[in-house]
Amino acid sequence: MxxxxxxxxxxxxxxxxxxxxxxxxxxxxxxxxxxxxxxGPLTHALRPESFSQVEVRIGTGMLVGILLFFSFVLMHELFVGAGGKPLLARRDGSNSTLLQLGFLIGWFVPFVTKSLSIPISLDYALAMGESATASGVMIGTMPVGALVGTLLGKRFTNEQDWDQRHARKVFVCCYGLNVCFMPAIALLIQSSVGWSVEAKRMVFWLVVYLTFVANVLGGMIMIPWCTMWNLVTPHDDKTFWSMLAQCSKNCGFIAGPICFAILSRFVRGSYASDAVSPISMMSWVHMGMFFVQATELATVAAILPTQIPDVSPQASEDKCNAKDALQDVEPESLSEDAREQIVWNMVYYAYERCFSISAIEVATIMLLE
Structure with missing residues (x-):
C-alpha cells in the first residue's frame, strides 16, 4: 500500500x-x-432488492386526524358560505400584517413541498425498479403541472370585474383538492412496498401522473392569488412585501431538505439502527407534504376575507402613476457620488444574484446525488 x-x-x-x-x-x-x-452509471449495479425492506406504516390514528382536519375545514367554509366572516379576517377586508403574512406563507409552502422529496427521489425511483432519469422526471412534473394549472386558472377570475368571494372559493376548493391528493398518494406508495417489480413500476408512473394532477390543481390558484395580493396591498408597500415574498421562496427551498432530515429522524424512530425502505420513506414524505399544506390551507382560509375595499384597478393605477410622477427623480440630477453609488449597487446586485442562483443549482445537484 x-x-x-x-x-x-x-x-x-x-x-x-x-x-x-x-x-x-x-x-x-x-x-x-x-x-x-x-x-455504466454509478446506480447501474443497484437493484430494488439492494435497499432496505423495513416498512413504517401510516397508523390509523393519523388517518382519523386527517379526516377530522377536513371536517373542520368543511364546517368553516360552510359557515363562511352562509354569510359568516372567516375566523381571522378583517370584517372590511382591508390590508393588514396578518393578511400579508398569509400571502408569505402561500409563497413559502410550495417551495418546501417541492424540495422536500428531492433527497429521497433517487433511492425511491431505484427501489421502484426505475432508473435515475425517472426520479428527475418525477421532480420535473411538479413545476410543469404548476405551469399548466396557472394557465388554466386564468379563466376563473377577472381582475376588471373582481369578485373576492368567488376568488376565495377558487383558492379553497382547488388547493383543498391538492391537499387531498397527498395522503392518497402516500397510501398508494405505502401499499406497494411488498409488490412485484412490475407492479411497483406501474405504481411509480401512476404516482407521477397523480403528482402532475395535484400540481395542476395547486397552480390554478396562482392568478387569483397574485391578483388578490395586487388589489389588497397598498402601492407604497408593494416593494417591501415583494422582497419578503422572494425571501419566502428561497427560504422554502432551503427548508425542504431540512424538513426531510427531521421527518426521516421521526420516521426511523425505533429503527434507528436500520435504514427504512425508500418506498416507505417516500410515503411519509407525502404525509409531510400534507401536514405542511394542511397548515397553510387552514391558516390562509381563516385569514382571507370574503370582501375587499372596492378599488378600481384603473383608478388605482392612475393614482399611483401620478404619485410616481411627483416623486420621480432623474439620475442626471443626482450628485456624482450618488450616481457612482447607484452603479456600484447595481454591480453588487448582479454579483449577488449570480452567486445565489449558482448556489441553489449546486445545492440541488448535490441533493440529487
Missing part, C-alpha cells in the same frame, strides 16, 4: 515519468473512457 502511494505521488509530481509521450496519455484516457462506458 505504501509503495502504491509513493508511486501515485511520483506520478502526480513528475508527469514526465508518468507518460513517455502524448500517445501514452491518449491511450490511457481512451481506456478509462471505455471502462466507464462498460461499467
Amino acid at each position: 505504501g509503495s502504491s502511494l509513493i508511486s501515485r505521488t511520483t506520478l502526480l509530481h513528475d508527469p514526465d515519468m508518468a507518460f513517455s509521450s502524448a500517445e501514452d496519455l491518449s491511450t490511457i484516457l481512451l481506456q478509462v473512457k471505455a471502462r466507464l462506458v462498460s461499467e
